[in-house]
Amino acid sequence: VRAVVLNGPHDVAVERIDDPTLTGDDGIIVAVDRTAICGSDLHYYEGHMGHTAGIRLGHEFLGEVVEAGPEVRSLRRGDRVFVSGVVGCGRCGPCAHGDPVRCDVGWQAFGTTPALPGGQAELVAVPAADAYARTVPEGLTTEQAVLLTDVLPTAHIGVTRADVRPGSTVAVVGLGPVGTLAVELALLFGAARVLAIDVVPERLSNAARLGAEPIDATAGDVVAQVRDRTAGKGAPCVVEAVGSDATLRDALLMCAVEGTVSVIGVNLNMQFPLPLAVLFSRNITVRTATASVPTTWPALIPLLQAGRLRPDDVFTHRLPLSAAAEAYATFAGRVDGCMKVLLDASA
Numbered sequence: 197v198r199a200v201v202l203n204g205p206h207d208v209a210v211e212r213i214d215d216p217t218l219t220g221d222d223g224i225i226v227a228v229d230r231t232a233i234c235g236s237d238l239h240y241y242e243g244h245m246g247h248t249a250g251i252r253l254g255h256e257f258l259g260e261v262v263e264a265g266p267e268v269r270s271l272r273r274g275d276r277v278f279v280s281g282v283v284g285c286g287r288c289g290p291c292a293h294g295d296p297v298r299c300d301v302g303w304q305a306f307g308t309t310p311a312l313p314g315g316q317a318e319l320v321a322v323p324a325a326d327a328y329a330r331t332v333p334e335g336l337t338t339e340q341a342v343l344l345t346d347v348l349p350t351a352h353i354g355v356t357r358a359d360v361r362p363g364s365t366v367a368v369v370g371l372g373p374v375g376t377l378a379v380e381l382a383l384l385f386g387a388a389r390v391l392a393i394d395v396v397p398e399r400l401s402n403a404a405r406l407g408a409e410p411i412d413a414t415a416g417d418v419v420a421q422v423r424d425r426t427a428g429k430g431a432p433c434v435v436e437a438v439g440s441d442a443t444l445r446d447a448l449l450m451c452a453v454e455g456t457v458s459v460i461g462v463n464l465n466m467q468f469p470l471p472l473a474v475l476f477s478r479n480i481t482v483r484t485a486t487a488s489v490p491t492t493w494p495a496l497i498p499l500l501q502a503g504r505l506r507p508d509d510v511f512t513h514r515l516p517l518s519a520a521a522e523a524y525a526t527f528a529g530r531v532d533g534c535m536k537v538l539l540d541a542s543a
C-alpha cells in the first residue's frame with residue numbers, strides 16, 4: 197500500500213510500504229478514506245524536528261475498520277471511524293477516560309515517530325482502539341469528523357484554557373485552521389469581542405465574516421493595535437495559535453492585567469525569553485497544552501450535530517494522496533489561499 201513518507205526537509209514522497217499489522221490485541225487496522233495535513237506536520241516538513249527521515253506522516257485521518265484485534269469491544273470490521281491524533285497506552289485509568297495526555301505511560305502522536313506510523317496512508321495501524329477510535333457520529337460530515345482528530349479539540353482547549361466567558365474580550369493570534377476555529381468557538385462561548393490577528397488578507401476577511409474584528413499584523417505593531425482597541429488595557433483572554441517566538445511574545449505583551457494567555461501553537465524552544473517583568477507586574481496567567489483529544493468530543497460533537505459549530509471553510513484544498521508532495525508545498529507556501537489540505541487516500 198502507499199504512504200506519505202518524509203525523506204528530508206521539503207521532501208515528501210508517496211511510497212510503497214508493507215501492509216501494517218495489528219499493534220496488539222486492542223488494535224485495529226483502518227483503511228484510510230480522508231486524511232488532513234496539519235500545521236504540526238509542517239514542523240517535520242520544514243526540518244525543525246531533527247532527524248526524522250523515513251517518518252510516515254499524518255495524525256488526522258478517518259476511514260473504515262478492516263481488521264480488529266480480539267480485545268476490541270466497541271468497534272468491528274466495516275465501521276467508519278475517526279481516531280484521536282494522540283493516543284496513550286489504552287490500559288491505564290486516564291486512558292479508560294480517553295485522556296492520552298494524562299496516560300501513565302505517556303502519549304504519542306501518529307506520524308511523528310517510527311513507533312507510530314502516520315495516517316497519510318492507505319492503511320494505518322491504530323493501537324488502543326476502544327479508547328482512541330470512535331465511529332463517526334450521526335449527522336457529521338466526513339470533513340467535520342476529520343477536524344475532530346486534532347484541530348477542533350486543540351482550538352477547544354485553547355479557548356477554554358483562556359478562560360473565555362460570556363462577555364469576554366478575546367484576542368486570537370494566528371488565523372490558520374486552529375486559530376480560525378478558536379475564533380468561532382470563542383464567539384460560541386459568549387465572547388463579546390474577538391480580535392483576530394494575522395497577516396494573510398483572506399484569513400482576516402474570513403475571521404471578520406465569522407464576527408471577529410480583524411487586526412492586520414502587517415499594518416504595524418499588533419500589541420499596540422490591540423491596546424488601541426481596548427482602551428489601552430489589552431485583551432483579558434489571549435489565544436496564541438501560531439507557535440513562533442515572535443507571536444508568543446506578542447501574545448504575552450497584549451494580555452490585560454489579571455488576564456490569561458493560552459498557548460496552543462507548537463513552540464519547542466527551551467530558551468524562550470519570557471518577559472517576566474510584564475507577566476509579574478500584570479498578574480498574567482500563562483497556560484499551554486497538548487489537546488487530550490477525546491476529552492473534547494462530548495462538547496464538540498453535539499455542537500457540530502446541532503449546527504451551532506460550522507467549521508466548513510477550513511479545508512480549502514482537496515487533493516489525492518498521490519499528490520501529497522504538491523499538497524505539502526502548497527500548504528507550506530500558503531499559496532493559492534491555502535488554509536488546510538484534505539487528501540483522498542483512495543486516489
Ligand SMILES: [Zn+2]
Nearest residue numbers: 234236256346
Ligand atoms: Zn494536527
Ligand SMILES: [Zn+2]
Nearest residue numbers: 285288291299
Ligand atoms: Zn494509558
